Amino acid sequence: MKNGPVEIISLAASDSIARSGDLVVLVCEAQDSDKDKLSYEWQSSSGDISADRDTALWTAPNKSGYYHVTCKAADGVGASDVASVSIRVVGGIISGTVTNAVNGTVLEGVSVSIGESSVMTNDSGEYNFYLALQGGMYQVAALIDSFCPYDGSFEIPEDHSSSLFTFNFSLSPFPEPGEIRMVLNWGSSPNDLDSHLKTPEIEGQTHHISYSSRGSADFAPFATLDVDDTDGYGPETITIKQSFSGTYIYYIYQYSSSGSFQESGGSIQIYNSPTCDGETIQVPVDGSGRYWYVCDIDGESGDITVINQIQNSEPTN
Numbered sequence: 001m002k003n004g005p006v007e008i009i010s011l012a013a014s015d016s017i018a019r020s021g022d023l024v025v026l027v028c029e030a031q032d033s034d035k036d037k038l039s040y041e042w043q044s045s046s047g048d049i050s051a052d053r054d055t056a057l058w059t060a061p062n063k064s065g066y067y068h069v070t071c072k073a074a075d076g077v078g079a080s081d082v083a084s085v086s087i088r089v090v091g092g093i094i095s096g097t098v099t100n101a102v103n104g105t106v107l108e109g110v111s112v113s114i115g116e117s118s119v120m121t122n123d124s125g126e127y128n129f130y131l132a133l134q135g136g137m138y139q140v141a142a143l144i145d146s147f148c149p150y151d152g153s154f155e156i157p158e159d160h161s162s163s164l165f166t167f168n169f170s171l172s173p174f175p176e177p178g179e180i181r182m183v184l185n186w187g188s189s190p191n192d193l194d195s196h197l198k199t200p201e202i203e204g205q206t207h208h209i210s211y212s213s214r215g216s217a218d219f220a221p222f223a224t225l226d227v228d229d230t231d232g233y234g235p236e237t238i239t240i241k242q243s244f245s246g247t248y249i250y251y252i253y254q255y256s257s258s259g260s261f262q263e264s265g266g267s268i269q270i271y272n273s274p275t276c277d278g279e280t281i282q283v284p285v286d287g288s289g290r291y292w293y294v295c296d297i298d299g300e301s302g303d304i305t306v307i308n309q310i311q312n313s314e315p316t317n
Contacts, residue, residue, distance in 0.1 A: 004033030006075050011083040013069070017130055018060040018089055019163045026056045030073035030081065041072040047089075060089045064132060092133030092163040097125045098142060101170035101183040101235045102226045110144045110171065133165055140169065147171040148276035152185075152267050170235035175273035178242055180297060182250055185234035186266035186283075190259030193252050193266065195236040197223060198317055200246020200299055206317065209238060210253075217241045230255075243299040249315050252292040261292050261310050268294055272302055279304050287311065 007030060014025040032038055042051045045067055048059040058069055067087050074080035098110045098121050106125025111118055114129050115138070121127045135158030142150035154167045169185045184195055197209040199221045207213075207221035214225040222242040227235050240248065252268075254261060266283035281294060287310030296305040307315075 003075070003077050003079050004036075006030060006032050006036075006038065006073050006079045006081045008071065008073055008081045008083040011071050011085050013058075013085050013087055016087060018087055019093060020060055020062045020064070020089060020091060021163070022060045024058045024060065024069075024087060026058060026069055026071070026085065028054045028056075028071035028073060028083070030054070030071075032075045032079070034075070036075035036077065036079075038073050038075055041074070042069070043072075044069045058087070060087070064089055064091045088130070090130040090132070092131060092165065094129040094131055094133070094138070094165050094167060096127060096167040096169065097121075098127065099125060099168070099170045099235065100147075101172045101181070101237045102239070104170075104227045104229075104235065107144060107147075107171060110142050113141045114138055133160065133163065135160060138167075140167065142169070142171060144171065147173055148175075148269075148271050150269070151280065152269070153282070154187075154265055154267075166233075168233040169267075170237070172237075172269065172271050172276070174276065175239070175271050176241075177273050179273045180240040180243060180278075180302060181271045182238045182294075183234075183269045183271070184236040184252060184266060185268075186232070186264040188232040189263060190254055190256035190261075191232040192230045192255040193234075193236060193264065194228070194255050195225065195238050196251050196253055197225075197238050197240070198249040198315070199223065200244055200248065200317075202244050240297075240299075243297075243302070245300045247317070248297040248299055249317060250294045250297060251315050252294060253314075254290040254292075261287075266292070270295070270297075270304060279306060281306060281308055284308055284310055289313070291315065 009029045042056045046061040050057045068084045070084040072082045110121040112127045199207040202220045209215040211228045223240045226237040268281045270278035289312035293307045293315045
């Protein structure tokens with residue numbers, strides 16, 4: 001009798017992109033027209049394979065590149081079929097979540113760029129870049145309708161040992177006429193940084209806005225702490241809804257007992273209405289203390305005087 005053919009119907013991998021050391025599950029579905037019992041042989045140009053008949057676990061190699069994993073199904077009496085699947089191995093992943101700086105909700109459809117590469121955030125506000133991770137500064141830009149353009153940076157330490165680096169950040173909606181908004185984002189440590197704003201005299205009284213006194217948009221001090229983050233990354237957002245003559249003092253307090261401002265990678269965007277003009281201020285590399293004195297804001301003109309120093313005492317009016 002003539003031996004019937006073997007046909008591989010599909011060869012599927014659990015991931016088409018993997019980091020070095022990741023495990024990828026592969027399943028080879030095949031059939032024999034004579035109903036002969038099939039055996040499976042797995043091969044790859046690199047990486048370790050552990051196989052159990054039609055299923056295999058492939059460990060991604062340490063070198064970035066494209067790799068082919070091959071499955072051969074045979075009936076033992078002369079008929080066989082071969083298929084292969086391509087898997088991209090990357091040296092690392094830069095990922096993060098983009099949120100609304102005013103209410104902390106995730107933002108879908110944000111165009112995020114790092115260098116020459118661009119991706120869109122998914123419905124969970126997440127983005128991923130598959131890059132070879134190297135120590136140094138990375139520039140980030142982000143755009144979406146009705147929000148101020150984001151232009152920031154982060155640093156991957158030279159001794160970063162993981163193949164994953166997380167950078168979360170926030171976008172500010174266009175400020176309403178007369179508004180000034182300060183948005184703080186930082187890394188995973190310290191896990192709790194607090195934004196503070198001291199106001200000039202408003203209706204006969206000065207005010208101190210923080211997590212313990214979040215202010216009001218409708219009456220004095222006409223400024224609010226919109227978001228208070230306590231588990232790293234931010235945002236911590238304060239919006240001046242209506243400004244008054246005098247000096248506003250804006251600073252950050254390190255509430256956490258561990259970590260430091262320098263390792264936080266903190267970045268502050270200050271947005272003026274209606275054009276989103278303002279300042280981007282990076283945390284200083286020098287100084288010690290639990291207070292980051294960021295800037296003074298002239299309530300009448302909106303001018304920003306950047307102080308940007310770390311100190312041991314609270315800034316005073």
